[in-house]
Amino acid sequence: MKKKRHHIWKNIMIMAVVFLVASGSSIILQKTGVHEHITAIFIFAVFLTSILTDGYIYGIVSALVGTLAVNYAYTYPFYALDFRFQSNMISAVVMMAIAVLTGMLTTQVKTHEAIKVESEKERMRANLLRAVSHDIRTPLTTIYGASTTLLESGENYTKEQRIKILKGIQEDSDWLMRMVENLLSITRIDEGKIKIIKTPTVLDELIDSVMVKFHKRYPQQEVYLDLPEDIIIIPMDAILIEQVIFNLLENAVLHADGMTELILKVFVLGKQVVFEVSDNGCGIEKERLNGIFNGSYHLFEGRTASSDSKKHNSGIGLSVCQTIVKAHDGAITAENNPVGGAVFRFSLNIEEMKESE
Known part of the structure; x- marks a missing residue:
């Protein structure tokens, strides 16, 4: 929940910063008498917001805000909303189109990257499982064979031989325990269960x-x-x-x-x-x-x-x-x-x- 809230605030901050920069740049251009590039600045701001934020909503909101800002503050009649002029409508349509198309593209790219990362993780997990299964088989077989030997015919061996067999079982058991500890360390840290x-x-x-x-x-x-x-x-x-x-x-x-x-x-x-x-x-x-x-x-x-x-x-x-x-x-x-x-x-x-x- 905290992570989701963090992402929301991050996206809002990105959108706010981009539009503050766009608004500042537009004010400067307006004071210098250069009005024709202001719409392009806000279109670029919509494009940046759509790329840098997640999903569609922030890009669409930025397109709406940009349309209203350009129409209200930077086009005639100033400080009044008026969509009767064809250029104002075209600007609004262009911003919305850019927001939707860019949002679609970035969402697809991010989804593809997420799938690729997850596939790589699955491949690594599968390789890890095959490797572990491959190597655990030998000590398990040794432990099983040695313990079976002691149970079925332990009386046929000398004390020194039995101690040697038991030490082998102990060593292989210790190896398996350390293998399990290592595996647990990997999975817990990867899954975020261990906080460093x-x-x-x-x-x-x-x-x-x-x-x-x-x-x-x-x-x-x-x-x-x-x-x-x-x-x-x-x-x-x-x-x-x-x-x-x-x-x-x-x-x-x-x-x-x-x-x-x-x-x-x-x-x-x-x-x-x-x-x-x-x-x-x-x-x-x-x-x-x-x-x-x-x-x-x-x-x-x-x-x-x-x-x-x-x-x-x-x-x-x-x-x-x-x-x-x-x-x-x-x-x-x-x-x-x-x-x-x-x-x-x-x-x-x-x-x-x-x-x-």
């Missing part, structure tokens, strides 16, 4: 929290940190940004084959803080770079399935990263490092906290 509330967050505390969680999950993977010496405070939703950094680090662990070095670097660039996760692994195939954040890039490149469920995450983690960063009015990119490996980089604005936040 930014609070001042100290950079060092943010990184410490991420590292604790990351090392708990990947105790063998060392991360080299390169952080500013100064205390940096960034307005953000700390929980969501933690998820972004964790996902980027995890992505390197899962996909950067041959990696021996993983670096998390943070630096200030102007009014932005830039987070950079780089590795010296296998890098990203050039044809996959453009679609790496869409949640299912590997399905379009003929990537074959792997028996190791840990090597699959459908790019969902990267899609989550893009969704969260965009919700923070930031930007995220991916590229190959010239010396080898990949670099993921995202930036957040260092902005003053507003009361609305």
Whole structure:
């Protein structure tokens, strides 16, 4: 309701501003004795209003107002409505025709664009669903097979073997839980169910929290940190940004084959803080770079399935990263490092906290 009211006031303001400018210009022309272009100015004002506002009503109202204004103030007899002259009637008809035709055209264009955007969203949802279904099948099969084995013939295995099987079930279950959390983050933010509330967050505390969680999950993977010496405070939703950094680090662990070095670097660039996760692994195939954040890039490149469920995450983690960063009015990119490996980089604005936040 508030959004609809906002659009109405926005359209009214556009119409008012356009006609104030048209009226001011006409007054100037009238004082200089140039009357013949005044009608053209109001016709152009009707055209602009029809383009810049939604639907037909504002264009038609502007045509009526313009017709009355020209007839009353700028044509003979002045300051009196008189439609007996043919030129006055022609002006009125032209303005109405422009308003209706322009309104029809802009409405069709906006409708077409809305349909196009919605179709693209549906395509992305379908690709995401196919990707998730494709990759979830493997850990589910593993969990089902392992649990069935323990139930049917667990007594035939040693204690160490049973513990190993149970750890496998635990790891795959944990992977599935994180997949679901990532999916929920995407859908909630896209549907506006999560409101990004930014609070001042100290950079060092943010990184410490991420590292604790990351090392708990990947105790063998060392991360080299390169952080500013100064205390940096960034307005953000700390929980969501933690998820972004964790996902980027995890992505390197899962996909950067041959990696021996993983670096998390943070630096200030102007009014932005830039987070950079780089590795010296296998890098990203050039044809996959453009679609790496869409949640299912590997399905379009003929990537074959792997028996190791840990090597699959459908790019969902990267899609989550893009969704969260965009919700923070930031930007995220991916590229190959010239010396080898990949670099993921995202930036957040260092902005003053507003009361609305």
